[in-house]
Amino acid sequence: MRRKISKILLGICFSLSLTSCIGSKVIAGYEGYLTQPGKNKEKVMKMIGGWTKTGIGSHYHSGPDAGPLVMFGLEGLAQYVRTSDKIYMLLAESIETDPDNQNVSIVKIRDNAYWTDGNPVIAKDFMSYWYLAHNEMTSYMLDIVEVNNKTFKIYWKPYCSPSEEARKILISQDKKTACAPYHIFKDYADEVIELTKGLKPNDPEDIYYYQTHFGKKWTEEANRRYGEIYTNFRAHVHDGIYPGTGPYMLDQYDENTMILKKNPLYYNADLVSFEKMIFKRGGPTNIQMLLNNEIYYLDGLPLKANLESYLQSNGSLVNYKVLTQDTLGILFNFQKDIWQDKKVREAFQYILDRDLIRRSLAYYTTTTWTPLTAMCDYEAEKWLNPDDFLKIPKFRHDEAKATELLEEAGWTKKSDGWYDANNKKVELTVGTPGWNDLANILQSLFGQFGIPLTIKNADGPGGLLANSRVANSEYDMMTYLTSLNPWGNHPGGAYKHFFDQMDAAMMNIPTDPNTGRYKLICTKADGTGTFDAWSVYERIYTFTGDNLRSKTGDLVVGIANEYLGIDLYNGLTGSFFNLDYVGNLPFPEKFAIDRNVIDVLHYDDYGHDELAGTNVFFGEYTSYSHGLITARD
Template sequence: MKKFLQVLLLLILPLVLVGCETGQEGFVEEDNVNPDKILRILDTWERSGIGTHLNSGTDIGPLFKFGVEGLYQYIRSTDEIIPMLAEDLPEHSEDGLTTTITIRENAFWQNGDSFVAKDVWAFYYLNHTTITNYLLSVEYEGDKTVILNWNPNRVPVNAVKDLLIAQDTQGSVAFSEFRTYANEAFRIVSESEDISSNSTTWGAFNKFSKGELLVALTANLNAYRAHKSSWFVGTGAFQLEKESPTQLILAKNSLHWNAENIGFEKIYVYSSADNNQAFSLLSNNQIDYMDGLATVDTLEAILAQNKQLVHLKMYDPGSMGVLFNMEKEIWTDEVRLAFQYIFDREEVKNAGNPFAITSWYPMMGMAESEAQKWMSTEGFASLPKYSHNPQKAEELLIQANWTKQNNVWYDHNGKEINLTIGTVRDHPGQSQSALAIQAILTSFGIKSSIKMTDHGAFMANSQMKNSTYDLNVYWTDLNMSFSYPSGTYKFFEGVTSPILHVNTYPTDYEVTELAGRVNEMFDGRGSKFTDENGKVNFSTFVDNFYVHEGDDLKTLVDIYNHGFADKLWGIQMYQNVTGSFINASRILGVPLKDLWMENRNVTTVPEVNSKAFYDVARTNLIFGNGAIVVHGLYQPNATGFSNLVNTISIG
C-alpha cells in the first residue's frame, strides 16, 4: 500500500551549513513536561467572529489548520502528499481521463454525520477551485468513491492532478448542510454553454455562464457564503471550544478518523500584535511553536531565555529583493541595469536573513533552486548573473545621463535623486533588508527614505496607481502553491505584477479572458511556442503549464525565466530560508534530534529530497497545516506517549 507521495525533485542540493553558530548549549531532556497534553500556538483570526464555515468570508485562522481538512494535505516546498480524508493516493486511469479516490470508512463530520463522496461533489460545484478548470465533471459512486472526469483538451499530467486535488479543502462542505446551494450550482453549471475545444477561454467544468445564468450563479454563491450553520462545518481533528478576540481553545474531536493516535487534547491559540510580542511569548515559554526566523541577536536571546526551544531551518521557495515601480520614468533600461551592480547582496542577505542563500540574479520569475530544477541545463546556465561592482554601476548611470556631484546623484533632468522605498514593517527579512539597501544607496550617493507599514497597507500603497513608492523591498519571486513552475508565475500575476505596474490588457479588452491581465512579451527563444514575431506573451501559457511536461515544460520555463530576467524588473538579493521555533520539551517527535541535542539553533538546512528535508518541512504549520499533529508525528511529552511517536507513520 502506498504510504505517501513524494514528488521527486530533479535538483539534489548538497547539505548546506548556513552561518552563525550561536554557541547555545545543547538540549536537556525531561519527562512529563506536558501532562495536560496542550499545544500552544500563535495565529490570527477574525476578531469579530470566525463564522460557521470555511467559505463564509471570515478569517478562520487555526481552524484552517486543525478544524477543516482535505482529502489530502500537500506540504509546501516539498510537494509531499499526505492522505487525510482519503484512504490512499488517487488512482488514475491509463488514458488519463478519470481519477478515482476512495474516502476513509471512518471519516466523519464533527456533527457525527459520515463524510461521503457527495460532500466532495458539493464542494467542487460550489467552489470552482483551480482544478475545476481541468474537469468535465465530478461524480460519486456510493458513499465512499469519488470520480473526477478530466477535460480531454486540458488534461494535466498525473503528478499535477495529485497536487491540484491535494491543495483543496474538500472537508468544508457538507452536502446535508448546503444541499440547496449545491443543487442550484449544479443546475446552473449544467445549463451553461460548453466551451469549444479550440477556445482559449477557461471555465469550471468546461462551462461558460453568462446572462441570467451568471447572475444566478453569483447570487447562489453569495447565499452559500452567507449561510449560517448551527455548527462549524468541518471534519478536522480539533473543534472550537472557546472563542474570544485574544484566545481560541480547540478541543480534540473524538470522532476524527485518527483520534486514537492524536495525543494532544487541546490547542490553545493566542494572538500577537507584532513580532516583538510574539518573540516575548516564545521567550517566556507561553507558546510551543512559531514559524519563521528572527534576527540572529533576537534568535539567540530567545533560545537563551527559553531553554526548552529549538529552532530548525528549511528552504523556502521564494526570493527577497527589490521591485522597481515601472510607472516611474526614472527606471530606464540603463538605470535598472546599473542598479543590478550597486548592491553587495551578501551584506543585504546578512541583514535580512543571515541563514539565507545569496543570489546574484535579477528577478527571474522563481527562486534559484526552483529555476535550476525546472529549466533546461543550458537555459539555467545562460541566465544573466551580476556582481557587486559600483564602478560598473557608475559607468552605466553616466551613460543614462545621470550625473554625480559632491557624492550626490542627479537624474538626466538634473534633479537630485531621492527614492522612496516601500516595505513591510513586521517582516524582519523585508524591513531589515530595506535598511541595508538604504545604507548602501546612501554610501553610493543616492538619497532615499523608507516607508514601513503593515502588510495590508504596503500592498494597497504599492499597487495603487501613481504610488509614491519608487521601489519596494519585498518578495521578488515566491511560490505559495505547489512547486510545479506555474505557481510562482501565478504569484507574479496576482501580487508582484501590480507592485511593478507592468503592462496589462484593458479591462474591457475584446478577448474577455485576457481583460485586465498581464500584457508583456518575452523572447520565444526560437521555440514552437512563439507567435509570428518570435515572441511569447506572458498570459498565453501561464494557465496551462499543467498540461506540459518533459522538454516542452523546460522550454516554456526557459522562455519565461529568461523573459523575466531580460526585463530587469527587480533584483534578487537572496533565496529565503525559513524555520520553526519548537518547544522540544513539551512536544515529542521533533526531527533532527541528534543536532538540536548539541545546539538548539540548528544551522543545517537539510538537503533536498533527503528524509530530513521532508521531516523538517512538515514541522512548519504554514507549509503543512496540522498534518504533523493529526497523523501523530508530534505527541505531548506526557506519561505514556514517548513510545507512540516511534510507532506512527504517515498514510
C-alpha cells in the first residue's frame, strides 16, 4: 500500500513541478546591502493592491473599498503585529486602567495627531465611530465618556469586563477607529449617541448580555432608528479630502493604479522614508511584475521549486518565511450521517500521511498530527499549561489502525471500496476554496485507501462557506483553515475564527434553536467533567493568568478530543522584497549568503517581531511609519 501511495504522490509532485524530496538549493547572496547605495533615489515603494474599480467613495464607511488607502491612510488607537506580542501605540499616547475603577480604561490621544484636512484628532472622533458603527468592541462597552478633547474613558461592562491585557488587544484589533471624524459626521454622531444613552440598560442575567452593544436593551424601534442613522451616515458624500490620519494620503488613482503621497501632518512624518506608495492592481501577472522590478514587495510563498526559480531569475530578490498562526486541514460537515459516529472520525485521523502532504505542498513548514484543535500547535504550546499541552491527542499515519476502527464502527472493506454500517458504499465529496493542489493529493490518498473522493471547487472562502451551509450540502468535508488567529496574540483570536467567523458555521455544528448558540459540549482537559465550549469562548477575554491558561486548555484539548476534523500542517507565508530599492530589512547577514531565507522564527526567537512586521498583512503600515522599512537610496 505504501509503495502505491508513494508512486501516486510522486506523479502528483512531478505534475506540480515540486522538488519536495530534494534539499533546498543555495541561492546566490546579495552583496553590499549595508555598504553600497541602492537604486531608490525617488524614495518610492511599489506593491500590489486592490480597490473598487468604479470608485472608492468619499470616506471609509461609504461602501466601496479604498484598499491601499485604508491600509496606509487610516489608523486606530493602537495596532498589533500578527503572530507577535508587539502592539504599537498609534493615535493613543497611552491606554491605562483607571486607578479608581478597574472597569474603566483611560485613553489619552496624541497632542500632535491631525486629520488630513488639518483638524486635530479629538476624543469625540472615537465616540462618533463606536456609537455609529457597532462591532465586537461595543459589545464589551457600557459607555464612552469624554474627559477633554484629548482624553476619554471607556467604561467596560462590569459582568464581562475584559482583562487589562485583553483590552489593549481588543482596541488594537479595531484597526481603523479613526474613520468617522466628528467635525464631518457630527449630526449623525450626536443623534445616535442621544438614542443610545436614552435606552434602558439590559439585564446582566440576560443570555444575550455579552452581545448587546453598550449594555442596552435594543428594542425593535431603537434598532430601526439606529439603522436609519447608520444608513444616512454611510450615504453622506464628503466633498473634501478622504478623511484619514495615517502616514499616507490619496494623491490619485484610476482602475489600475493608486498613488499615495506622504502625509505632511503625520505625527511620525520624520520616520516615514518613502515619499510615495504606488500600488498596481493585482492579478495573474503579480510574479512577473516582481521579477521585472515593477513592484518591490509581494506577499506569498510559492511552491519550493517555483520559489527557487524566481530567486535565481532576479538576483535582487529576497524571500522571508513568516508563520501565519493558522493550520491547514480538513473539516467534517456534520450535516452528514457519516460523522455522527465518533469512532469513524477517529479512524480518519490515521488514514493520511500528513508529513508527505506537507513536504509536497508546504516544504518549509511543519506537519501537525493532531485532530482539529482550532488553535495551531505552537500557539497552543504558548498558552496552555505544559501538562495540558501534552494531553492534546496526537496521531500517525497508520492505515491498519484506521481499518481496525472502521471495522469496529461496522464498516466493511470490499473489493470495490468501503461500505458503512448500513452497507452503503462510501463515496465522499470535498469542497475547497480553490485549493486544487491539496485536493488532488487528498483525492489520491483517500482513493488508495478505498474511499473515492470527488473535488468541488468553490469561489473562494466565502463561496465555500455558503455552499457548506445550504441544506443537504454536497460537501461531506471541506479543506480550509482548521485554525486561524489574525486578531492579536491572545487565545480569543483563535476561537473567534472558529465560533464567529468560519469553521463552526462551515461544519454545521449544531445550534440551540432558541438562542442560536453553538451546542458543543466537550470534556475538560483534566477529565473531571464537561463544559459548554461557547460559554467559555464568550468570556475568554475576561480570564487572566492561570485561569486563562486552564480555560484555554479546556478548549484546545476538549475540542481536539471530539475529532471534528484533521489538522495537516502549519500555515506559512513569505515576503518578497527587492533589495535594490528597499532598505533596513532584517537579517542582511543571512541574505548576503542565501536570498532564500529559510529560517522560520517562533514567538520567543530573536528577531521574530521585526520579521513579522515586514509582512504588510501582519503589521500593515507600522514598519513604514516607524522607520523600520526604508527606501534604499
